[in-house]
Amino acid sequence: MKPFHPIPFLPENHNIIIGKIQAYVRAFLTMEHSESIIKWEVIEEVFSLAVRILSVTPGSPADQAGIREEERILSINGEAIHDEIDYQALTANSDLSVVVENASVKREVHIIKEEWASLGLCLDETQIMKPRHCCNHCLFCFVDQLPQGMRSTLYVKDDDWRHSLMMGNYVTLTNISEEEFQRILRRKASPLYISVHATDPEVRCRMLRNPKAGNLMERLKKLKENGLEFHCQIVLCPEINDGKILSRSINDLASLWPAARSLAIVPVGLTMHREGLTELKRFDTVSAGAMLEMIHSYQERFLKELGTRFVFPSDEFFCICHQPLPEESEYEDYPQIENGVGMLRLLDQECREAAEDLLSERKMEKSAVRRILIPTGVSAKPFIQDLVNRYAPEGADIQVIAVKNRFFGETITVTGLIVGRDLISALQGVKCDEILICDTMLRENTDRFLDDMTLEDVRNALGCAVRVIPNNGESLIRALWKLEDENG
DSSP, X not given: OOOOOOOOOOOTTHHHHHHHHHHHHHHHHTSSXXXXXXXXXXXXXXXXXXXXXXXXOTTSHHHHTTOOTTOEEEEETTBOOOSHHHHHHHTTSSEEEEEEEETTEEEEEEEEOOTTOOOOEEEOHHHHOOOOXXXXXXXXXXXXXXXTTSOGGGGOOBOOHHHHHHHOOOBOSTTOOHHHHHHHHHTTOOSEEEEOSOSSHHHHHHHHTOTTGGGHHHHHHHHHHTTOOEEEEEEEOTTTSSHHHHHHHHHHHHTTTTTEEEEEEEEOOOOSOOTTSOOOOOOOHHHHHHHXXXXXXXXXXXXXXXXXXXEEXXXXXXXXXXXXXXXXXXXXXXXTGGGTSSHHHHHHHHHHHHHHHHSTTTTTOOOOOOEEEEEEETTTHHHHHHHHHHHSOTTOEEEEEEEOOTTTOTTOOOGGGOOHHHHHHHHTTOOOSEEEEEGXXXXXXXXXXXXSOBHHHHHHHHXXXXXXXXXXXXXXXXXXXXXXXXXX
């Protein structure tokens, strides 16, 4: 039996390893005899970097080389595989040396294939891509403001640069060791999506309540030096990171252009479930208008200096102060659309194009009278009403209803946070033939709202057909004109 010594270091996949250690420790502590010993073989398994192969594509280079499912990859060209990013980067080469293991028997397989051609392996993502948790305690964290009793996954705080690269999730870079940061540079992970909030180190540490949050600009400069690109966001909290702090942040990030591709400014979202949390202020008509004026001045300057407006306010600012949206060209190529920057203008653009394409031969036709309800967030209601007024068929009875958010609090006014019970409360008793709801209200690829009610629950409660439509202009036009079954 080998002695158990303190661990002097942790490798790059320390989150996975720590999780395994915790599982073994829990098992050890629940053993009947406290004198039981964790075997050294268990510790060696914990620190193994091997990744299990779930399946092998028939006829692929891996299949032809004799690699089989349930084997484990130890390395490719001498480098360990920590996750899907390593796997994709290393298997892009044409000449591969793959070390695999099966039942403790190791063997090396040499493979020659076309460069960038798929090796043909499906890896155990539950082992290598489990999301890394956030280590911050942000003053404005939305998860901290959720009511009790929701499904457990909604309370998980992830902060994983790999998901930033693959899915566009925003990350703070605060839970990344220097070794892991070097892997980002080595793998050319670009573009990343980075939550900045403030470039002033002291303010950022205070906002994220993390003493390690102050070195962001150093890392952003290294990303630029290594040819990597990134998009940024600032969640703006009045009297905390606005004013001079915001000006510094905008200028600091613009100085990193073209590596820093764009910056979104988003107002802080505050629910009514903030007991025991830091007191924060909301934006009102005056402060939102002042913020738009400030950002517009920066856009004018950067357009002259950089050829891009660079910094973009989210649609919510315009809704708060009841100002018209910028023209389509002012959003450039919509670099921050997932942050709610230009989402309403894009919807308008899509409706216009779809109407020109789909309705050119129908403009003189009258539709059968249908009574339709379109529930939407309070902030988007005037905009959606305008689209209905312009594009609905003559004779249709379409009512746009702003749904007050009583689940999170009436200060939450976006459509995507409307829950099932608030829909029922707002629409109960209103007569109609059909209700059209946006798919952003539902958890992706499911029929569940954030309060865990299902689409069927809402249908039964309202006694009416409820149709889910994708969040784009063409889908809205098709739904208004009942063209869903037509090709196009």
